[in-house]
Structure formats: C-alpha cells, structure tokens
Amino acid sequence: SVSTDDREAACSAMDTLIRLGHSRIAIIGGDRAISDTSRLRYEGCMQSFTAHGIPFDPKRDYQGVRYSYQAGYQATKALLDKGCRFTAIFATADVMAIGAIRALQDNGLRVPEDIAVIGFDGTELAEVVSPQLTTVEQPSRAIGRTAVDLLMKRIDDPDAAVERVMMDWRV
16 A cells, blocks of 8 residues: 555644644534545554644534535535634545635635635645635645556565555645
C-alpha cells in the first residue's frame, strides 16, 4: 500500500489550528466505523486535543458524513443549525471543506475571518476555491506512481514481499 500517515497529518492540522488560537474546532469526517482513513484522521485530531488539554464532544462537534461537497455543506449546516459554537472546522477531505466554506458563506459567515477551515488532500480544487483552502497536501501523483511501481514489481514477482510505503505530506 502507498499512503500518508493520516493520523499524524490530521494531528498536525489540528496543531496548526490550535497554534492560531482556535480551541473550539468542529470536525467533518467520514464514518469511523467503516473507514480506516476516517478513523485514523479522527484519532489524529483527538491526539492533538489531548496534547493541548482541549475538550472535545464528538456528539456535538463531529459530523460523520460521506466524502462529498454536498455532505460537507449539509454537515456544516447541521452544526450551525444546532447552535454548535466553533471558530474553526477541520474537514477530513478537501471536497467536504469546500462544501463547508459554501455553507458558512451562505449563512453570512466569512472564511477565514469568522471561521477558519482546513481540509485534507491537497486537491487542485483547494487552489481555485475562494478563499483558497488551507489543506493537508498529499503528493497524489507520487502516491499513484509509487503504487503502480509496486504493482508492477508484484506482477513480475508474485512472491515478493508485500510493501507499505508512507509518503510525506505538509500542511
């Protein structure tokens, strides 16, 4: 497999928000019961909260949804509708973060002046959305190339040892 360290990267994203002065952070993520990626990113968030002594109520401040623009929009709307007070949102995928930005704007809030938003993936969409999205950037092309190389190696030698490659990332 080829991936980034989802737990460490999510922890770093949270640390960034906390360093910027945020302590009330909502999380829009996936279903942790069925998605290792969602679970690992959530665990990274919890690791950061614990390290900084910041309480977190997942029933109030976590929205587990599908990885889509519409789900990010609806999750943010649900947080706002139930009166959740937060100064930042961490969305575990850029596409959800972009939906969150739109929901915030549709509710008269400014990003990042009123609510900071950080995503995860480093997609090209993060660069073209307004305002530009802060994101955990994964080297998706390098991940793809490395995965193909490992697959070709495995095809050439079916008895080759299984490899797990962790790629670098940055916030």
